[in-house]
Every structure is written in C-alpha cells, then in structure tokens.
Amino acid sequence: MSYPYQTNPTIVPAADFNARADAEALRKAMKGLGTDEKAIIQVLAKKSNMQRQEIANQFKALYGKDLIKDLKGELSGRFEDLVLACVTPLPQFYAKELHDAMSGVGTDEACLVEILATSSNHYINVIRSTYKAMYGKDLERELGGETSGHFRRLLVSLCQGRRDENPVVNPGICAEDARALLKAGEKKWGTDESTFNAILATRSFPHLHQLMVDYERLSGHSLEKAIKKEFSGDIEEGLLAIVKSAADRSKFFAERLHKAMAGFGTKDRTLIRIIVTRSEVDLGDIKAEFHRAYGKTLEDFISGDTSGDYKKMLLAMVQ
Missing domain, CATH: 1.10.220.10 (Annexin)
Known part of the structure; x- marks a missing residue:
C-alpha cells in the first residue's frame, strides 16, 4: 500500500529568474514617497524561497541595505507580515513561529504541534540549531518550560527528530x-x-x-x-x-486553513504560515481537498476573509 501523500506545489522556481532585475524593481518600488505594493507582489509572490534569498543578497550587494529592514520600514499590517514571511529563510521563519508561539501570555499549542508533527527529521534538527542561533536558547528546554504533562512529553519526543522515515511498511x-x-x-x-x-x-x-x-x-x-x-x-x-x-496530510492542512478563516475573525498567523510553507510543497493538493471538504475554493475563502494587498498577494501565491 502506498502512502497517500503527493507533491503538488503552487509555486515553483521562476524560469525567467533575474535576481538583479528583481532587486532593482524592489528598490524602485520603495524609493521616494509612497510604496508600490503592486510591484512588490509581482516580484515576490511567485518566486521560490531560494530565489527570494538570492534577490535579498543581490539587494544588499547593489545598495548596501538589508531587504527585510527596508520592507519593514515601508509596509505595515498583515501585508507586511506576509511579505516578511516570504523573504525570510524557512528555517528562520519556523524558528520564529515556534518562539512567538511560546512568547507572551498563553501558548499557541496548535502551532507547536503543526510544525513539529509535520516536519522531517532533518528539518526539525535544522530548526533546533536555527532556534539556538537566533534566541540563544535550547528549543527542547523552551518547549518543556511552556507546556506540561503528557503534552510536554509528546513535544519533547517530536523535537528529537527521530521519527522512522523508512517508506517500507512491515x-x-x-x-x-x-x-x-x-x-x-x-x-x-x-x-x-x-x-x-x-x-x-x-x-x-x-x-x-x-x-x-x-x-x-x-x-x-x-x-x-x-x-x-x-x-x-x-x-x-x-x-x-x-x-x-x-x-491525509492535505486534509490536515485544509482543516487547519478552514479553522483559521471560519467563524469570527481570521487567524492570520496560521493562514500566512501554511500558505508560505506549503506553497512549494503540496498546496495544490491542499486546495483540492479544501474544495472537496468545504464546498468552496480556498481562493473564495481568502477573498471573503482578507482584503487589500494582503489578499492580492495571498491569492497570487495559491493560484
């Protein structure tokens, strides 16, 4: 029996990629009075994370400036959150999501489980080392301090990155x-x-x-x-x-997306995290499962629960 997990991304590396031209376009979009949000969406929405890192490197080489800092200074709100998530290297993004899930009042347990329960052993180990480098703290110890009981033991187990990854089933x-x-x-x-x-x-x-x-x-x-x-x-x-x-991993993430947008208010952090991290993996399958399970397309839900440039960029990433 084969495991029902496919790879169907909505974002693949752009074929006509030119990091220098994209860096120049972003500089132009942020130079002078006002910001050309449309140009930022056009440059970043359909690039792979690796290509976005190349753009950021080219931006620094050309202008001696940090792209993330410039974007922070020009953007605001959920659109800023989405754009910054897109230009952040994935290990750093995951580490920040875990850190923020444990910071402040209360803990976002669902975020912790979502990341640790669906990441490969290699990626969990990369996230752990990245977390240590970014925050100077051990991820396992942080998880232990913010959770308790059987749930803490589960997270500590998942954090070891020791899941059997042999595809052959006995x-x-x-x-x-x-x-x-x-x-x-x-x-x-x-x-x-x-x-x-x-x-x-x-x-x-x-x-x-x-x-x-x-x-x-x-x-x-x-x-x-x-x-x-x-x-x-x-x-x-x-x-x-x-x-x-x-x-069914596609069904799992479709349910997470639906919960993020159903009812009163939108859990934007969850929405952004799943769109950004799954767009290069299996968001196409998640979209199909979402439509089957809820009778409306993911695009329709996003259109009804978001607005402005935030909505435009999300839609560009899922289509």
Whole structure:
C-alpha cells in the first residue's frame, strides 16, 4: 500500500529568474514617497524561497541595505507580515513561529504541534540549531518550560527528530502496534499514555497510516475516535494532529486553513504560515481537498476573509 501523500506545489522556481532585475524593481518600488505594493507582489509572490534569498543578497550587494529592514520600514499590517514571511529563510521563519508561539501570555499549542508533527527529521534538527542561533536558547528546554504533562512529553519526543522515515511498511509490526494501542487505551482501566507517545511520535507516517487501518479492523472504529475518547485537552489535540497528518496530510492542512478563516475573525498567523510553507510543497493538493471538504475554493475563502494587498498577494501565491 502506498502512502497517500503527493507533491503538488503552487509555486515553483521562476524560469525567467533575474535576481538583479528583481532587486532593482524592489528598490524602485520603495524609493521616494509612497510604496508600490503592486510591484512588490509581482516580484515576490511567485518566486521560490531560494530565489527570494538570492534577490535579498543581490539587494544588499547593489545598495548596501538589508531587504527585510527596508520592507519593514515601508509596509505595515498583515501585508507586511506576509511579505516578511516570504523573504525570510524557512528555517528562520519556523524558528520564529515556534518562539512567538511560546512568547507572551498563553501558548499557541496548535502551532507547536503543526510544525513539529509535520516536519522531517532533518528539518526539525535544522530548526533546533536555527532556534539556538537566533534566541540563544535550547528549543527542547523552551518547549518543556511552556507546556506540561503528557503534552510536554509528546513535544519533547517530536523535537528529537527521530521519527522512522523508512517508506517500507512491515504489516506485522503495524498490526502489533495497533494491538498495543488498543490494549493501552480502550481495553485498559485508565490510559497508558506512554505507549501512545512512543508509537505515534516515532513510527513512520506510512506505518501509522497502515496502523490506523489495522486499528479500525480490530476495534470497529477509527483510531481518531479512540483518541478523542481516551484523551482531552492539549495532548488530545497533539495526538490527533499526528494521526490526521498521517492519514491525509492535505486534509490536515485544509482543516487547519478552514479553522483559521471560519467563524469570527481570521487567524492570520496560521493562514500566512501554511500558505508560505506549503506553497512549494503540496498546496495544490491542499486546495483540492479544501474544495472537496468545504464546498468552496480556498481562493473564495481568502477573498471573503482578507482584503487589500494582503489578499492580492495571498491569492497570487495559491493560484
């Protein structure tokens, strides 16, 4: 059985890329009175993150100025947040998102889980080293200080970047793990949280996908339903994020986007983070799943929940 995860980006490296011309266009857009936001969108929206870094390097070589600092001085609001996210190297962007999720009053647990539960081992290790370089603090220690209990243990496990990444699935071990989870949860007085942590935080996503099939065959219902029954609060949401991501990553991110825009107010940080980080990976698949699940296109939701240049750039990135 193949794992149902495709790569379908909405942004690929621009074929006619000219870093010098783009740097000059950005300088012109920010020079003098006023700012040409349309030109900024035209230059940045459909470039890959690597190409944006080349533009920033060329900008500094030509003008002796930092592109991010210049953009900060010219832009404001959510449009500024989106543009800065686009021109920031991805490891630094992820590190900042994790840091901000743990700063101030309260913790954005969903952001922590989203990043740590869906990143590869290599990327988690890069993010950890980047976090240390940016903030002078250990990411694992920070996570431990901002969370507690079984949820803290789950995040610490994910933060190790030790998930099995072998694409080959052993059916016997999958069935054994499914039985272990059933025994640790629904067939036990109380719940053995450690067994759930050990399996869900370290097994490969293809393995977990098959495990869920086995669990439903053994129990008569989904592993997701069992987690909702056995857990509550942050640890429930953390385990569900892993299970949903393993079942169908496009569906997982489509649900995250929908929650960010449904109801009163828009969770712009979530919206920006997913659009920026998934646009070069699988945003095309996420868009298709979003339309199937919610009956409206992602573009329609964005148009109804955002405005101005912020909306224009988001739409350019998802189309």
